[in-house]
Amino acid sequence: MDKKIGRLVLFFWLFQCSAIFAIYKILNTDIEIFNSFLIYITLWHSLLLLFLILHKGEFISVESNIALEKINLANGITLFRISSVPLIAFLLKQNEIENIKIVLAVVLILVFLTDFFDGLIARRFNQETKIGRMLDSMSDYSLLALVSIVYYQLGLVPNWFFYLIFGRLMFQALGMLFFILLKFPVEIKSTRGGKITIAATMILYSLKIMQFFVTLFSNFKELFLIGEYLCGFIIFVFLFEKIFIFYDHYKEYRKRNTES
Known part of the structure; x- marks a missing residue:
């Protein structure tokens, strides 16, 4: 499995490097940004490789509890989404270039769609794995964190929405870290509320990218405002699901310590 993971x-590293090289040559982007992102992509994929090697024992089918002999399609799609985070950052960094906006919109929407297809394939073809659950959550949160920061810098989302979504992501990260320090980690997996939150935010962000292309955007201002408040409401409501999960996990931690 080590060789297959490697x-x-x-392959994903070569693909992402080739993608930003093509964009750099065709659109004549900044050479310094191009060079720095080659380094970022290399570091990102090195960390991804290290994580996969350390957790290779999690390539186990959820249904049969049998170890996989190769990385299945659903996991491959999820890994592609994780691999694409630096590429999206590269495009967002240079969004002022007119033609990059088109590439950015296409890439962003396609990557968001992979969040739907990997889960669909996993369920339909019995490809759900323990590592897949971990990777799915990691990819969703890392992608949303990146896009949220850049959208905030570009003024595409209001302050209150950025603080809400980033607060939700930070609460997730700090909660996981807290239990890791207690040596009683929470299992990394998607929840129903988490998937709804992520789906709603990805839909909003996909629509927001249309601000780059819709010249009469002012006509849709109220519609986007409603979308922001609706998505913000979903984020806020399902934050309590995560609070209850951490609370129940902490009670289990206390219970085990008391018994021992």
Whole structure:
């Protein structure tokens, strides 16, 4: 499995490097940004490779509890989404270039769609794995964190929405870290509320990118405002699901300590 993981991560690294090289040559983007992102992509994929090697024992089918002999399609799609985070950052960094906006919109929407297809394929073809659950959550949160920061810098989302979504992501990260320090980690997996929150935010962000292309955007201002408040309401409501999960996990931690 080590070699198969290494070959797949190498393929994704080559693909992402080739993508930003093509954009750099065709659109004549900034050479310094291009060079720095080559380094970022290499570091990102190195961390991804390290994580996969350390957790290779999690490539286990949820249904049969049998170890996989190769990385299945659903996991491959999820890994592609994680691999694409630096590419999206590269495009967002240079969004002022007119033609990059088109590439950015296409890439962002396609990557968001992979969040739907990997889960669909996993369920339909019985490809759900323990590592897949971990990777799915990691990819969703890392992608949303990146896009939220850049959208905030570009003024595409209001202050209150950025603080809400970023607060939700930070609460998730700090909660996981807290239990890791207690040596009683929470299992990394998607929840129903988490998936609804992520789906709603991805839909909003996909629509927001249309601000780059819709010249009469002012006509849709009220519609986007309603979308922001609706998405913000979803984020806020399902934050309590995560609070209850951490609370129940902490009670389990206390219970085990008391019994021991």
